Amino acid sequence: MNNYDSFRQIWQAIAQGQNFFVAGHLNPDGDSLGCTLAVCSLLERLGKCAYAYASPAIGTDLLFLPGLEKIHVNELPPKPQFDTVILLECSDRKRGGNLESVLQNAKTLVNIDHHLVSDAYGHVNHIDSTASSTAEIIFQLFEASESNLLPTPDEATCLYTGLVTDTGRFLHTNTTAEALRVASALVALGADVNKINQVIYFTKSYTELKLLGRALEKMQLLFQKKYSQIVLTQADFEPLNAVPSQTQGIVSQPTMIPGVEVSALIKEEPDKVSVNLRSRNKIDVSSIAQKFGGGGHARAAGFKVTGKSVQTVADELAQAVQDVLSHAH
Numbered sequence: 001m002n003n004y005d006s007f008r009q010i011w012q013a014i015a016q017g018q019n020f021f022v023a024g025h026l027n028p029d030g031d032s033l034g035c036t037l038a039v040c041s042l043l044e045r046l047g048k049c050a051y052a053y054a055s056p057a058i059g060t061d062l063l064f065l066p067g068l069e070k071i072h073v074n075e076l077p078p079k080p081q082f083d084t085v086i087l088l089e090c091s092d093r094k095r096g097g098n099l100e101s102v103l104q105n106a107k108t109l110v111n112i113d114h115h116l117v118s119d120a121y122g123h124v125n126h127i128d129s130t131a132s133s134t135a136e137i138i139f140q141l142f143e144a145s146e147s148n149l150l151p152t153p154d155e156a157t158c159l160y161t162g163l164v165t166d167t168g169r170f171l172h173t174n175t176t177a178e179a180l181r182v183a184s185a186l187v188a189l190g191a192d193v194n195k196i197n198q199v200i201y202f203t204k205s206y207t208e209l210k211l212l213g214r215a216l217e218k219m220q221l222l223f224q225k226k227y228s229q230i231v232l233t234q235a236d237f238e239p240l241n242a243v244p245s246q247t248q249g250i251v252s253q254p255t256m257i258p259g260v261e262v263s264a265l266i267k268e269e270p271d272k273v274s275v276n277l278r279s280r281n282k283i284d285v286s287s288i289a290q291k292f293g294g295g296g297h298a299r300a301a302g303f304k305v306t307g308k309s310v311q312t313v314a315d316e317l318a319q320a321v322q323d324v325l326s327h328a329h
């Protein structure tokens with residue numbers, strides 16, 4: 001089945017449905033939330049009822065998204081009766097959280113995703129791992145509409161947010177000609193690029209900046225300076241009144257140093273140790289994360305460990321990284 005067929009089927013499902021449930025994955029990112037909002041807004045313009053859902057919470061850097069107040073955060077109706085469910089960004093039917101009560105009662109389940117490994121769990125599936133983001137796919141869906149529907153400026157802002165965050169500001173390898181074509185079209189349609197950049201990329205709290213400083217101070221280069229390790233303990237967080245979720249972006253910093261192949265940020269949280277991994281260009285850090293029960297992508301991965309001290313996790317990880325580095329050419 002080609003893209004055109006699945007887009008046609010999605011439009012059919014939209015035409016036939018009346019009560020829609022729309023959700024992305026747990027811990028929604030910019031792509032997940034941006035697409036949920038754009039799709040809900042589109043459905044409402046078409047005279048449909050749309051219930052937007054996200055769980056368990058929305059990050060403060062995404063609160064600017066137009067229409068966000070319509071999202072039901074962690075809140076499902078007691079007896080869900082939706083004829084059509086649209087799941088975005090969910091590589092399997094459980095990725096959106098505990099939605100069985102919603103999914104069981106739906107006549108039509110539409111699955112739109114861009115992950116490399118993704119189940120075709122919907123009645124209608126559009127899975128395109130060549131797409132930079134689900135937002136790119138949603139724009140293509142607009143283009144495939146027979147009634148020449150185009151995103152409104154607010155919908156364009158939501159979709160552009162998905163594109164810019166999933167491509168890491170058009171820096172990751174998924175920044176294709178198609179991703180840039182769609183971004184350009186969204187800007188032409190009125191996406192508020194300046195607002196998006198201001199909020200997502202040019203805003204950090206005092207605490208986050210102090211924490212970045214602390215983290216860089218503690219950075220260590222190991223194994224012929226190919227491995228960067230940053231360990232943040234409760235003793236680093238507490239004096240700053242910081243929490244471990246305020247470390248976004250820190251793990252990528254050491255990969256700017258020429259020669260560093262792998263960067264790890266190891267955080268002592270109250271009930272666990274969590275680890276973020278980044279790779280500059282040749283080491284597959286998802287395979288390292290898998291050894292510790294985690295996962296991710298080749299260049300970005302992570303895992304969580306309970307019942308071990310932060311130092312033990314750091315030592316075991318260093319050993320695993322050293323093994324991989326010694327086999328890499």
Ligand SMILES: [Mn+2]
Nearest residue numbers: 031133134166
């Ligand atoms: Mn995505």
